[in-house]
Amino acid sequence: MTKKRRENISLLLFVAPAFIVYFIFKLYPTFSGIYYSMTAWNGLSKNKQFIGLANFVEIFSDANFWKSMLFTSKYVIVMLVVANIIALCLAVAIESRSKARGIFRTLFCMPNMISMIIGGYMWNFIFTKVLYYLADHWGMTFLDKSWIGDPKYAFLAIIIVSSWGIVGYLMIIYMAALQGVPIHLIESASLDGATSWQSFRKITFPMIRHSLTICIFWTLNSMFQVFDVIYSLTGGGPGRATQSVAINIYEEAFTGNIRYGYATAKSMVLFLIVLMITVIQISVMKRKEQEL
Amino acid sequence: MKKKKQVNNIIVYTSLSLLLLFWLFPILMALMNSFKSNSELLSNVMALPTTFKLDNYHRTIEKMHYLRSFFNTVLLSSLSVGMMIIFSAMAGWRLCRTKTKLSQIIFALFVFSMLIPFSSIMIPLYKVILALHIKNSLIGLSFVYAGFGVSMAIFLYHGFIKGIPFELEEAASIDGCGKITIFLKIILPMLKPVTVAIAISNVLWVWNDFLLPLITLSNNKKYSLLLSTNILFGQYSSDWSAILSALILSAIPVIIFYAIFQKQILKGIGDGAVKG
Numbered sequence: 001m002t003k004k005r006r007e008n009i010s011l012l013l014f015v016a017p018a019f020i021v022y023f024i025f026k027l028y029p030t031f032s033g034i035y036y037s038m039t040a041w042n043g044l045s046k047n048k049q050f051i052g053l054a055n056f057v058e059i060f061s062d063a064n065f066w067k068s069m070l071f072t073s074k075y076v077i078v079m080l081v082v083a084n085i086i087a088l089c090l091a092v093a094i095e096s097r098s099k100a101r102g103i104f105r106t107l108f109c110m111p112n113m114i115s116m117i118i119g120g121y122m123w124n125f126i127f128t129k130v131l132y133y134l135a136d137h138w139g140m141t142f143l144d145k146s147w148i149g150d151p152k153y154a155f156l157a158i159i160i161v162s163s164w165g166i167v168g169y170l171m172i173i174y175m176a177a178l179q180g181v182p183i184h185l186i187e188s189a190s191l192d193g194a195t196s197w198q199s200f201r202k203i204t205f206p207m208i209r210h211s212l213t214i215c216i217f218w219t220l221n222s223m224f225q226v227f228d229v230i231y232s233l234t235g236g237g238p239g240r241a242t243q244s245v246a247i248n249i250y251e252e253a254f255t256g257n258i259r260y261g262y263a264t265a266k267s268m269v270l271f272l273i274v275l276m277i278t279v280i281q282i283s284v285m286k287r288k289e290q291e292l
Numbered sequence: 293m294k295k296k297k298q299v300n301n302i303i304v305y306t307s308l309s310l311l312l313l314f315w316l317f318p319i320l321m322a323l324m325n326s327f328k329s330n331s332e333l334l335s336n337v338m339a340l341p342t343t344f345k346l347d348n349y350h351r352t353i354e355k356m357h358y359l360r361s362f363f364n365t366v367l368l369s370s371l372s373v374g375m376m377i378i379f380s381a382m383a384g385w386r387l388c389r390t391k392t393k394l395s396q397i398i399f400a401l402f403v404f405s406m407l408i409p410f411s412s413i414m415i416p417l418y419k420v421i422l423a424l425h426i427k428n429s430l431i432g433l434s435f436v437y438a439g440f441g442v443s444m445a446i447f448l449y450h451g452f453i454k455g456i457p458f459e460l461e462e463a464a465s466i467d468g469c470g471k472i473t474i475f476l477k478i479i480l481p482m483l484k485p486v487t488v489a490i491a492i493s494n495v496l497w498v499w500n501d502f503l504l505p506l507i508t509l510s511n512n513k514k515y516s517l518l519l520s521t522n523i524l525f526g527q528y529s530s531d532w533s534a535i536l537s538a539l540i541l542s543a544i545p546v547i548i549f550y551a552i553f554q555k556q557i558l559k560g561i562g563d564g565a566v567k568g
Contacts, residue, residue, distance in 0.1 A: 007390050010471055014386035015398055018379035018442045024424075025439030026405050029416035036416055090311075093304055100305075106554055107312055110319075113550040113557070114543050115500035117518050121525055121539055122318040125532060130321055133337045164315065169561060176562030225409050228502050232522075246411040246503075253415050254507055264415045271412035278407050 037268045041261035048261065055265035064240055065266055068248040075158065075244065076223045083163045084215055087170035092200070094171070095178045105175065109168030116165050120232025123161045124148070127233075151241035154234050158242060162229050166222075170215045177211035178204070217281040224274055245270050319543070326536040333533050348537035356520040356538055357512070362545065365516045368430050368505075369498040372437035373491050380442045381487065384449025385479050389458070399450065402443045410440070414507060421508055428511040436508075437498050445490050452486040453479075489560045492553050499546060517542045 037055055041048035059065055094104045111119055127147035135144035145153045181204050189199040227246040230236060236243035236251070243251075249270065253263035325333050326348055327341040352358065387399045417436070426432025456479075464474050505516045515523070521542045528534045550557060 004392060008392055008394050011386045011390040011392070011395055011398075014471070014475075015383040017375075018383040018402075018446060019398070021375070021379065021435050021439035022402065022405070022442050023439075024420060025417060025436045026408065026413070026443075027401075029413040029420055030405070030408055032419070033413055033416040036419075090308075093308055097304070097308075104308060104312065105558065108315055109558065109561075110547070110550065111315065113496065113500075113546050114319075115502060115518055115546070117500075117502045117522060118539050118543050119318070121521070121535065122322045125325070125536060126318050126321060129532065130337050137336075138338075164318075172558055172561040221409075225411050227411065231502075232525075249411055249414075250503070250507075253418075260415050260419070267412035267415060271409060274409050274412070275407060 033264050033268065036261055037265035039261040041264075042259055051261075055262050056269075058262065059265060059269060062266075064243070065245075065248055067240060068243045068245050071155075071242060072224060072226065072244045075155075075162075075226060076220060078159055079162055079166070079223050080216060080219050082159060083166050083170060083219060084212070086163060087167045087215070088174050088212075090167065091171045091174035091178055092204075095175050105172070109172055111164050112166065112168040114165075116161075116228035117232045119165055120161055120229050123157070123164070124233055127157055148234055149238055151238060154238065154242050158229060158233055161233055162223070162226070165229065166219070170219070173211050173215055173218075174208065177208035181207045213284075217277075220277055220281070221274065224270075224277070322536045322539050326533065326540050328533055330531060330533045348533045349541065352524065352534050352538045352541060355534070356524045356541075357515070358517075358520070358541055360513070361515050361517045361520040364430055364514060365499060365518075365545075368434055368437075368516060369495050371431060371434035372441065372498045373494045375434065375438035376441040376445050376494055377487055377491060379438060380445035380449055380490070381480060381483055382475065383442070384446045385453055385475060387446065388450045388453040389461070399446075402446050406443050406447070410503065414503065418507055427508055428514050430509075430514055433505070433508055436504065437501075441494050441497075445494070448486055448490055449483065452483065456482055488556060489563070492556050493560055495549070496546070496557070499549075517545070 036048065038050060038052055039048040040051050040054075090108060094101055094108070097104070131140075131143040131145075131147060134140045135142075147153045147157045185203050186199050189203055190196070194202070225246050226244045227250070230242055230244050230247055234242045236247045240248075245266075249263050249266050252266060253260055321337070324340065325337060327343075327345055329345065329347070332339075332342065383402075387395050387402075421427050421432070421436065424432065426435070460478055461474055464478055469477070500518070502518050502522075505519050506522075509515055509519060512520075512523070521538050524538045525535055
């Protein structure tokens with residue numbers, strides 16, 4: 001037995017446990033999913049009739065699916081802007097404090113630790129009980145809105161709660177990047193008469209650009225799969241007004257009409273979109289890094 | 293100039309504190325109102341509780357089978373993360389040290405799947421779970437989590453091991469140590485920092501994961517904390533004093549975990565970005 005062969009055998013032995021669980025629960029479902037997406041499988045009957053691309057053709061004219069896709073895209077874009085701006089502002093404000101930096105950081109990040117199911121229900125209480133109380137008794141009439149029942153405000157509510165959950169995480173990433181900016185650069189700029197906005201714009205921002213790219217694509221990838229917040233806050237309602245793609249797929253498969261084959265086809269479309277984003281992300285990041 | 297800076301300071305601290313108050317508002321409101329009776333809660337949500345009653349907590353602990361759900365979640369997270377760590381450390385070590393084509397292919401296969409979103413494989417995965425008869429099995433479910441978590445963990449171990457000098461293993465090997473001994477006695481102890489980081493982030497992930505238990509655990513004896521809370525919310529849709537105490541109860545373990553490990557958690561998030 002050659003040395004290389006021996007090496008490979010020991011490799012396989014050590015990799016086996018990880019590979020087996022990985023194969024059964026991730027790789028196999030991925031590839032069998034491609035097959036199921038071309039069947040009329042409904043979860044009840046044993047035989048899964050092969051119907052080619054019929055599911056995908058149906059998706060094309062599935063208004064509810066595209067509505068959920070449109071909603072998700074709108075949600076992702078707004079979150080991308082709102083969450084990153086708040087996180088960056090917080091990071092800059094907190095990082096430059098001499099006192100209480102640690103406590104601010106810890107507390108702002110706390111909602112990120114709690115499941116968005118719990119967070120969503122807590123906010124549900126705020127939106128359905130507390131805000132009405134404030135409007136009626138404390139004169140804050142602008143809060144007197146149907147936060148969960150009106151699609152427009154429900155969207156706003158979802159953005160508020162999602163930002164509440166994610167901003168802390170992004171803030172920590174930005175703070176880590178800010179710590180890498182040499183203080184003497186800022187000091188000498190200020191001696192040369194630069195305003196703090198100028199020194200942020202010209203020195204700090206270019207130096208933390210890498211973290212911005214990371215945060216943007218991290219938000220993109222994770223927000224596209226949004227489920228928990230919407231599930232606990234509006235349940236996708238009113239009607240289907242706040243239904244995200246993940247909720248749409250979940251409903252198709254696990255509540256009511258168990259159309260597994262069709263739901264799998266939808267999830268393949270979601271996968272392709274996420275994959276496309278990732279490919280763009282990698283190529284953009286590569287180009288950016290070459291520029292540096 | 294100095295005065296301007298002081299004013300500036302006051303403005304920033306005040307706005308940060310106000311924003312922080314808004315940030316913690318839902319948690320504080322849930323906490324405050326969880327001690328009130330329902331009628332007290334409905335009459336004034338902003339008032340402090342008149343008496344410090346634990347009735348709601350007694351009620352929900354019983355209703356949501358708090359202890360059982362808590363231990364289910366502990367079992368699920370510790371088994372999942374335990375397997376993830378042992379499996380990935382073994383695999384990551386050999387994948388890093390073996391310089392063959394096969395090794396590269398396997399590593400690429402693990403890394404590739406990090407792109408696959410959970411929601412796009414949940415249905416075929418559900419089918420696998422049914423076929424293996426591990427629906428409603430916490431042990432079975434922890435294998436599923438291990439399968440999902442190994443890619444990232446192997447990736448991290450692989451990167452970390454690259455930085456460990458090979459000489460130590462070589463010397464041990466010349467001394468006649470087998471691979472398993474080397475792994476347990478030399479490699480595993482050196483991996484401690486990255487193991488801690490992997491363990492903490494994955495405990496948080498499994499603990500807070502909702503969708504996978506939602507589709508795989510239908511027997512209420514096996515419910516995780518989040519599932520019990522969710523069911524309670526559905527059953528008591530207007531009984532806010534019960535719901536709020538349940539929310540506080542299921543948030544407490546994570547908050548304690550965060551309080552203990554916050555340094556490592558925050559460092560982990562920041563590091564992940566720097567290496568990104």
